[in-house]
Amino acid sequence: MSWSQRLPLIAILRGIKPTEIHQHLPLLIEAGFEAIEIPLNSPDWQISIRDAxxxxxxxxxxxxxxxxxxxxxxxxxxxxxxxxxxPNINPEVIKRAVSYGMVVCPGFATATEAFSAIAAGAQNLKLFPSHCFGPDYVRGLKAVLPKDVPVFAVGGITPDNLHQYIAAGCIGAGLGGDLYRAGQSPEKTQQQAEAFIKAYRDTQK
Structure with a gap:
């Protein structure tokens, strides 16, 4: 999708509360983030997503x-x-989301799962948990996956190792605990957001 060509980083705000939405999202957007994910195991996620x-x-x-x-x-x-x-491949979930016109990024671990997701209509793929597989695994997968389906690295991605996954063939990454942890200060969110943005832009030089 076009958004991932500009800044292909997804901010994952696991555990965020509705009262914290307006403290953190403006900082992420100002830093340059164009995709923000609120996991459904966060408190009162319906309210948070509605307000966001x-x-x-x-x-x-x-x-x-x-x-x-x-x-x-x-x-x-x-x-x-x-x-x-x-976090998984459920073709019916993918198809339903695509039918609503949503961008879908399902989690996969194997080539079989990846092709199942693509067949169901997924426009993107999320290798999860990436740190358990490593950049070499990404290179192996990219040799067989369609070149027009972006792969995001998710799980254990930091400003220090992001470049390894980009070099291996990932278009970008989903950023969890190293960007945001439940209850952290807006100042910490801003600091980490800027570190990740810089790390990604350094890979494009």
Whole structure:
């Protein structure tokens, strides 16, 4: 999708509360993030995603993570969610999200899972957990995966190792605990956001 060609980094805000949305999302967007994911195992995620969509969807792709069920996809569509991220490959979930016009980034670990996701209509893929596989595994997968399907590295990605996954063939990454941890200060979020943005831009020089 076009957004991933500009800044292909997904901010994962696992554990964020509705009262913290307006503290952290503006900082991420100002830093340059164009995709923000609120996992469904966060407190009151329906409220957080609703508010994020209402206030920030014109500036960033607002998404949901850890999406496992068709009913969740339906609820997210009603909330105006634009991005669906999953930890697994469920073809029915992928198809339902695509039918709503959502960008889908499902989690996979093997070539078989990747091709199942693509067959279901996934426009992107998420190698998870990336740090357990490493850049060499990415290179092996990229040799057989379609070149027009972006692969994101997710799990254990830091400003220091991001370049290794980009060099191996990932278009970008989903950033979790090294970007945001539940309860951290807005100042910490800004600091980490800027570190990741710099790390990515350094890979493009």
């Amino acid at each position: 969509v209402q206030h920030y969807s014109s500036k960033a792709l607002i998404g949901a993570g850890t999406v496992l069920e068709l009913s969740q996809v339906d609820t997210l569509a009603e909330l105006g969610c634009q991005l669906i991220v999953t």
